[in-house]
Amino acid sequence: MRLERKHALILIGIAVWNVVTYVTFIKNLAGTSGRPTGYYVAHTVLIIVNLLIAALLGTWGYRAYKASREANVKV
Template identity: 70%
Template sequence: MKLERKHAFVLLGIAIWNVVTYLRFIKALIDTEDRPTGYYVAHTILIVVNLVIAAVLGTWGVRAYKAAKVTSS
């Protein structure tokens, strides 16, 4: 499958969106008090997984952008 520049922008946009929203989620989690330990563990795992997904999508987006840039030159 050949990714075009528009695909790269979508991947990068989703990656950025994940990072921004989960940074806000981290702040909200830090500000939360009086919850069971399982709450913090589950949400921390959720945050880590989504930031890893953002890193993977961001990497794919950058690679797709560079590949599209090379083929259009």
């Protein structure tokens, strides 16, 4: 399957959105107190998983964007 530039930009955009929203979530989570330990563990796992997904989507988007640029230069 060949990804076009628009697909690459969508993947990069989703990755950036995930990072921005979860960094905000980290700041909000750090500002809370008095919650059970399980609350922090569950939300920390959620944050880590979503940041890993953002890294994966960003990598795919970057590679697809780079490949689409190279394909346009060769044509």
